[in-house]
Amino acid sequence: MVMMPDGTADRLYTGSPTGSTLEPGPLIKADWPYPPAAGADRDEQQAHSIETNEIMKSFSTFVVNNVRWLTGAFLLTLVSSFGQTFFIALSNGGIREAFGLSHGEFGGLYMLATLLSAATLPFLGRPLDRYSTVTMTIATMVMLACATIAMGFAGSLPMLLLALYLLRLFGQGMMTQTALTATGRWFAANRGRAISVVTLGFHVGSALLPFLFVLVAGLVGWRGSWFVCTAFILAVALPLASALVWKERNPQSEAQPGPQRAMKHWTRAEVLRDPTFYAICLGVLAPAFVGTTIFFHQVYLTELRGWPLQLFASGFAVLSVTTMACALLSGWLIDRFSAVQLLPLFLLPLALACFAAAYLTAPFTIFVFMALLGISYGFSSTLEGAMWPEIYGTAHLGAIRSVVVAVMVLASAMGPGITGYLIDAGVDYSLQLALMGVYSLAAALLMWRVSRRLTRGLSRGWSLSGS
Numbered sequence: 001m002v003m004m005p006d007g008t009a010d011r012l013y014t015g016s017p018t019g020s021t022l023e024p025g026p027l028i029k030a031d032w033p034y035p036p037a038a039g040a041d042r043d044e045q046q047a048h049s050i051e052t053n054e055i056m057k058s059f060s061t062f063v064v065n066n067v068r069w070l071t072g073a074f075l076l077t078l079v080s081s082f083g084q085t086f087f088i089a090l091s092n093g094g095i096r097e098a099f100g101l102s103h104g105e106f107g108g109l110y111m112l113a114t115l116l117s118a119a120t121l122p123f124l125g126r127p128l129d130r131y132s133t134v135t136m137t138i139a140t141m142v143m144l145a146c147a148t149i150a151m152g153f154a155g156s157l158p159m160l161l162l163a164l165y166l167l168r169l170f171g172q173g174m175m176t177q178t179a180l181t182a183t184g185r186w187f188a189a190n191r192g193r194a195i196s197v198v199t200l201g202f203h204v205g206s207a208l209l210p211f212l213f214v215l216v217a218g219l220v221g222w223r224g225s226w227f228v229c230t231a232f233i234l235a236v237a238l239p240l241a242s243a244l245v246w247k248e249r250n251p252q253s254e255a256q257p258g259p260q261r262a263m264k265h266w267t268r269a270e271v272l273r274d275p276t277f278y279a280i281c282l283g284v285l286a287p288a289f290v291g292t293t294i295f296f297h298q299v300y301l302t303e304l305r306g307w308p309l310q311l312f313a314s315g316f317a318v319l320s321v322t323t324m325a326c327a328l329l330s331g332w333l334i335d336r337f338s339a340v341q342l343l344p345l346f347l348l349p350l351a352l353a354c355f356a357a358a359y360l361t362a363p364f365t366i367f368v369f370m371a372l373l374g375i376s377y378g379f380s381s382t383l384e385g386a387m388w389p390e391i392y393g394t395a396h397l398g399a400i401r402s403v404v405v406a407v408m409v410l411a412s413a414m415g416p417g418i419t420g421y422l423i424d425a426g427v428d429y430s431l432q433l434a435l436m437g438v439y440s441l442a443a444a445l446l447m448w449r450v451s452r453r454l455t456r457g458l459s460r461g462w463s464l465s466g467s
Helices: 042-065 067-083 085-099 103-130 133-153 157-186 191-198 200-244 268-272 275-296 298-305 309-336 347-359 365-392 397-424 429-459
Strands: none
Touching: 042 067, 042 191, 067 085, 067 133, 067 157, 067 191, 067 200, 085 103, 085 157, 085 200, 085 275, 085 298, 103 157, 103 397, 133 157, 133 200, 157 191, 157 365, 157 397, 191 200, 191 309, 191 365, 200 309, 200 365, 268 397, 275 298, 275 347, 275 365, 275 397, 275 429, 298 309, 298 429, 309 365, 347 365, 347 429, 365 397, 397 429
16 A cells, blocks of 8 residues: 555556556556646636645645754755765866876776775664764764865875765765655655655755855865865754754654555665665666766866856756756655656666767757756655665665665766776767766666566565565
8 A cells, every 4th residue: 555645545556558657557546636638628627726736735734844854854965065076076176286186096086085985884874773863963064074174174195085085975975864864764655755855955055056166266265165164064054954853753743654665674684685776776876977977077078078167067057956846746756656666767868968968069968968967866866765765664774775875975986987097098088978878778777677576566565675
């Protein structure tokens, strides 16, 4: 059984003769608000309008009733931007100039720092299952503040490596994991909606922070900008986020989805023995690999195409708007269908984005690429947050997510390093982008097969990944 957003239960979707995971089936309620067909009478159109208004009202009520927890987790995802590649890459030119590094050398150093953070993350996942959200929030933000200080003071390669390691570990890694693990536990019937709101922090960060960082760097330099980040974390983000997440939310306060979608609460050891977990990871890592690679080498791409860097930077606004819209849409769809059934969708626009970046050279390509990437990011960010508790339960979610985040961090480490060395070796960058598109298509096919298998298992009452 699956609980719908209004609290009613419906049977799981059991598949269709065509094999489409999104064809209307028993999962969809009888009053599913499809747009009325052409020629529908006025009563049908009015009923559809009322249904749409009720959906919007329901979403608004949900946000208002849970604004404390949603805002707290949103702030965590926003602050995670300080450890994300798009933000660190803003100092790319200054770092390479200060330390005399080539594209490949800095990419290799960045890859090493990210690999080390990925290796550390699984050991930091278990505390999320043992300690309160506010405890983990305070600890993570303090360490992230230390990382920004280290970045500003870095005067040698070992110090730079340490700063990058801490930024990746506590920014991209633990800040993200704390936010999504807490949200996955706090919400059940409306988990998709909650994740879609919380992940908006990523996209607001990518829209606003690059502009602000460049503005501040123009006044105080790239090192001084990192000290400004420290001040923001300690003076604003830390006290505000701590106050918001001080009280844990009890998911029993919302309508429960009857029996949990996950038939059992898997331990991390059980998950690591499940072949389906590794198959899903092959798809999940694609957006991290592609996005990190392109944004890390954005200066090289713009020079190669003859695009103004300012024009490329303006494309982040398109990326953010598209991502936010698709994140909210996917959250609603997850609560209507399930994360498992939507699994194959997020890789198709990613493949198109890669092909656009590889073969189109006109300046408008920037906005086409950013829009397609935003669609993929919007769906993947919400799916990634809602999928794991749906499949494996919530009892050991912190430990499980630590492995997932480590895989994604690993992917984000491999991209800049590998492509940086290939660039130095003279390998055509367009060819590299096209190969990323081919991989995304292959991964989408794999996700379609995984989605069908898991959906059939659910319809027969199996544990999601077992028989």
